[in-house]
Amino acid sequence: MKSIKQYLPLLLISGALTACDSSSDTETTSTDESSSSLDVLLEVTPDETTSLRYAQFEFSAPDASGYECAINEENFSDCESPFFKEEIALGSNWLSVRAYDEAGDFGEVTSFSWYVNDVFFEGHEDLVATNISPSPVEPNSWRGIFRINCDFAHSSYDDPIVFPGQNDAAHLHRFYGNTEVDENTTMASLYTEGESTCQGNLLNLTSYWVPALLAPVYDQITGERELDNNGDPAWQVVPAVVGNDDEAHEVFYYSAGVDDLDSVQPLPPGLRMIAGVASTRPGEEQDSTVARWHCQTWESNDATNPQFSATIPECHEPDRLRMDLFYPSCWDGENLDSEDHRSHMAYPINEGGIEGTHCPDSHPVPVVRVSYHYAFGVLPEYTHPVERSSKGWRLAADMYDVTDEQAGGLSLHGDWFNAWHPSVMEAILSNCIKAGLDCHDGNLANGYRLSGTREGTQEEPPIINSGMGY
Template structure:
């Protein structure tokens, strides 16, 4: 399935349509905005579903330097219950920027909460991300991850601590998954999607307590619980482009053939399936909890790959191709004989 984005249909209008100025909110005290505007953060209620300052400009097909061919999946691939590793990263800052959808247009987006690369802003490029710092446990992961900011009333609510970003196999034959190419970028989901479309791309949707698979944010969560959202990305790539005009057409979700999940012929290269599992410290009455992009089913996220290539390749080979359930060091506690990919500092040992 290829999702078609409605990003390009015009300016993004969310809840109240209030315009705001660009600003940076640093959450950990360590983030840098690079050459982002050096302005104070907007007032707490300035997020209120503001309109984009400009319509999203059409993107372009960005070709990869060397086209990549898919690996023919095995007819009888080895069984593995888990085929994954974690790339856990903490939130760094908030900005009304989106360097994929609104490149070079600071303030043109609804507010996003950024994780991973601490330099991400509207003007970010592959080169600037590779030169930036990271809040991910693995220093080799300088990728930028972002999602719409969650609010309780007028107050932004940041995910608490390091968040779980899974890298998994989205297809049956996990041995044929390749690492991302450097500079690959895409948008997962759509702020204009319906509740049904949101659930079509999620693994659990919104959840808290004993309530799962919700398209919208639940009206109430048990006291002492937290609000979680889980959402999965497409994991099949066309092997030809790092980006596309709608930021989605170069990617595809797997299709089912003879009962097995495989990549379609149009997108033959299996790459890691990124899954966000975000945890927000809110409970009780959630009637005033919402996203900067609107209702809960407007949840979406962006991935801009800037991994150190040898590190990502080693993690994919051991954990995804090897059929293991790895932590952020590439270690499977249930199969300790394989050891860890990364050292105690989450770095790849170099020869």
């Protein structure tokens, strides 16, 4: 896999002072004849003209004990190398860096200026021209919606949100989107490393992950339950129906969770979210507005047939088991994460009256709503040779025994880590959601659609402890 850094030339800037002339977008550099031990050497990842909406800088000075940085008109504040800025404005921008020593004395300022074009103006290999115009949403349906498909990237026992820096600390997850996600993933690495298995590739480096769906392994002749190498009942992963560009099956939706579409804001870069509760046990069923299961043949929908289950229902071949997971869409407006990974987000409320569905005062910023919609084929290789159904299936996160009387799936939850190109996220909101359109197959309703899916590593580690991990 290519790293995004391969597309970005490094610019090395040194000297005492690089001054930015914003009126002409030119740089003038002045240096003393003798360099100072506090002069900053600056390595820059954005080009002088780019459509990237983030920037990363590395800097050093021989005798520096610390650094201060300023972006555009901001005041100087303490910073460290590498310095990552997740949301850069369109147009002219500049960064200034200065070093200071143990006595608190500052060296001179080193600066770099660059210009950010609109990605739709500059063009991008992951934007494909199209003459297909999305249709309006159906009555009594979504307010406005954008749908993408993703291929499977890889599986692991990592979770960079809940267990950052801890290898193999989680239950078995299946990852979609950014191909390089592991326990050490950060906002900066998400934007600057790897490609994506989702439509949009480098324009959609967001990571999506869910606990693996597992089916018992049976001897297809005798119907007896097979055992793993430890003598325990064997399990196998049931893959979702994803990654087929010829017959698109969109699994990730972006929509509005509040009635006032004009109030909805783009999802901020680097936002981390969790939907659903992994620790859910029998008697604590989750609300169907957050996490739910259904068989495709039920033809379930919220408007006319709200037939949903908190657990995995018994769907028979050749049906599909479907899963819906809705993320909170009200943000506190400040934090990209929180200690419990939930408190910075909230679900909309509807208390009646003229406000309709709206965000609570504690989380006043409505953002684009994320939801996952997976389908799993009920196929012979995953079913009992006689019953031929999804009976006995469970999630790797289910912390209870799945029996004939107690179905699996109560722990349905997912994680989402944002690395959309901000200009594309803004187009999704403006062109599809606020316009009340049903945008399929990555169609941005502006003459472009996102490029197709691609395979990840497809790495599948062994199923350990019924998927619960080490």
